Amino acid sequence: MARIRFRCDPAPKRLVSLLHKARGLIGLTMKTRLCVIGSGPAGHTAAIYAARAELKPILFEGWMANDVGPGGQYTTAPPIENFPGFPDGILGRELIDRCRNQALRFGTQIFTETVTKVDFSASPFKVFTDLRTVIADAVVVATGALVKRLSFPGSGDGPKGFWKRGMSACAVCDGAAPIFRNKPLAVIGGGDSAMEEAIYLTKYGSKVYIIHRRDTFKASKIMQNRALSSPNIEVLWNSVVVEAYGEGERGVLGGLKVENVVSGEVSDLKVSGLFIAIGREPATKFLGGQLELDSDGYVVTKPGSTHTSVQGVFAAGEVQDKKYRQGITAAGTGCMAALDAEHYLQEIGSQEGKSD
Template identity: 80%
Template sequence: MTLEREEWVRVKVRLSTRICSLHAVMETHKTKVCIVGSGPAAHTAAIYAARAELTPLLFEGWMANDIAPGGQLTTTTDVENFPGFPDGILGVDLVAKFRKQSERFGTKIFTETVNKVDFSSKPFKLFTNTRTVLADSVIVSTGAVAKRLSFPGSGEGAGGFWNRGISACAVCDGAAPIFRDKPLVVIGGGDSAMEEANFLTKYGSKVYIIHRRDTFRASKIMQKRALSNPKIEVILNGSVVEAYGDENGKGVLGGLKVKNVVTGDVSDLKASGLFFAIGHEPATKFLDGQLELDEDGYVVTKPGTTKTSVAGVFAAGDVQDKKYRQAITAAGTGCMAALDAEHYLQEIGSQKVELGQVVRATPLTVYNGASTTSRSTPFTVYNGVSTSTPFTVDNGETTGRRETRCKWSPAEDVVLINAWLNTDKYIIVATDQRASSFWKRIAAYYSSSPAAASLPKRESSHCKQRWQKINDSVCKFVECYDHALRQRTSGQSEDDVVQVSYQFYFDDCKKRFTLEHAWRKLRHSQKWYSYISKCSKSSGSSKRAKLDEGGTFSSSSNTKSNVDEHAMARPIGVKSSKGEGEIVVTKTTNEENVVTTKTTNEERESNSRSRLENLWALNEKDIAERNKLSRIELLRSLLGKTEKLSEKEETLKNKLIDEML
């Protein structure tokens, strides 16, 4: 009985494991940016994308290409040519810092290998053994693996000398102390071998080029450059068959056994360093030919960008760089890829409703004033236009179609802000000058803007609602930014202050600030600052708040003083209203009209001149105070000196004392 129970428990465990694995297989993620890779290119792209609020997913792989997450940096020891680490840093430690920084800004990292992609339709699809990802854009940064020969002593385990004298990157490791003034060996016969041999002559006492054939594949000019170097010696028809340690037993490379492939003779060659220069293999097999590759398997990108042959897919790092192959250049292209992806998402709008996505809509039918909801009918969105079952009334006439809500993109926000900044409120206040009229002009400006030619059409009510949301959020962020500036400490950059402002905003509003583009557009606008300051002064008056939104009132309380204050609130540098020079008419009652004239141009210029004079006087006073403080500090430093002052310092001290007295 006990055995049967134990067997039943084992069966239940196996079934539970199977069910969990099935759930994992069916797990699907949606993201704006999916990054494939784990090196400096991938993590730099992740950092930039996360800071742009794109919430990227990063798949770092698990022993992809037989390399641990982090790429080729994990196979090196000291990295001495990456900026910011004057004493050098271990490759694995540098990768760990990359990963930590990516996670700090919100990147979600999966230690899984992407083994299949589908770039034939959008959103793009990426597959691992347990997940499916739907992505608006993809950054491929899977790197390239240096080709290595396999012979006794070439490995990483016991008896191997990998990273202890054997390497695949002369530029990365050639300057290491163990190679200084020692005989070195380069294996290869192409341009890379010639170039690395020439490079190593700066550090080694002698450099041998071993090639298994009797002729080189390198170009004539590269051969000439290498063979003419007195520190380079060539061994043709040679093949390394073994590597052994040094005589002192330090566990580093001491020499090689080289076999002549023609005669079969084996000879010893003393060498403290061996560098493979037989090419690299880019990790592009999982792409299955869906991106354009060159003859060596590298991803082809548009010159000066990271754009590939498929719009929305970008490549960064060694997977598209066959020339430099350095960590710092990979990081640079990772930054480029993130910026290119962000611009691409702005261009397509990154709308919540995807093109071609089927959404369920419920048509509304009205019978004798009573509304009933019929069963759901699907409609499809094509290029931002919705098709659905129309609204109907009891006589069968259609009253319109149900439209989908379209999320505002950053590009649309910028067009709307420009429309608001460049649309003035008329000075003539009449019944037709209500908020609706003002926002109709905003919508007209928006529609006529060349930047909005490819964007969805927006009604005046949409523009007003979006502007109110932008204005409220940016006003709150400005307060957070000012608070962060007041707490700014020495050494903090502008980016640091902005990040502190983000944290203040999140603590105050319990949500992230996603309108940085709007803040950067409005932060230097005099018109907007004048508008928000005026709103704050009149926050207690609902009528005045309506006037600030572009409307007017027909009541006895709407007097000339209100209109004059509204007209005079325009800051210096903002163009005058279209009604300038005309008579201001305010309707007070049905029986009475009060006619007043505007403030003349001469009076406004006089007021502006007086304000400038006051500012100049305050500026001069501030400069004088600063000069006084600097002289006090200088005198204090001279009086605090313990050694004897020079003649010039003594004269300066006496002069400062006389000025103070």
């Protein structure tokens, strides 16, 4: 008899919870030497290295955590062309699936559940989801960061939106795509990230507009000077995007309606790409303030390592990296976190028999 597979969405979450409860799964307690929280390149890389070291890790990949499916933002990314080993590019979803399968192959237990809270007050640590509690000798936090997005007609990722079809939040990731080459492009923002994005895009676009709602930038002076001195960058001061529209029947971004907040005048700006650079929000709320965070909410790690303010808890990927923010650097810190955790477990004498 063929097995029928149903694809779940966030709506029946309570039904799933009830089914688990009926099966006696809610309240289940498990023990492990290492628990990994997060399922992007950092989390899966940490799990792969930990599993190969026979730490038998447990990984929580999330269940629509922060409205993003298991695998994080990579699952919605366009073809990725700068990840080594894929000369023809690879879809983000496929890359994450490959990482997941590799982690499973070496013995990682993966649960499609969202971590709701943690207890790092004493070792062993406790990690909680709606269904179970995991007691772990060490924890790797790899929950990433969320792109701050703006809401206006055409900004969504549905059939009437242009997200990932001309709109992006990462110039380094997407700026070299053919649809942006030798075309006019726009960046929204006024901080250092916006200046960096605009300067980077001048290598590909015919012209780059910086759209900023105020008449001054908050970026550092050196970054402002670099952007303002570029002959290919033009600033639209006191301006906001009120609508994005398409180009013919191609289904890609064709232009923007831009409003001057002082005069109220709305003008038409023909661009083939819009990059939103208004910041990111690290996914750290579930930590409940138990780890040291910087002023922007990113986990603070000790220089040259993934050690956090709590001994035995490590952080990898964009949850602790607001500078590079690339899949390949996230994977690198995932490797570092697994190695740091393995050394820590050896130091405290954690034995294999402690895992369930």
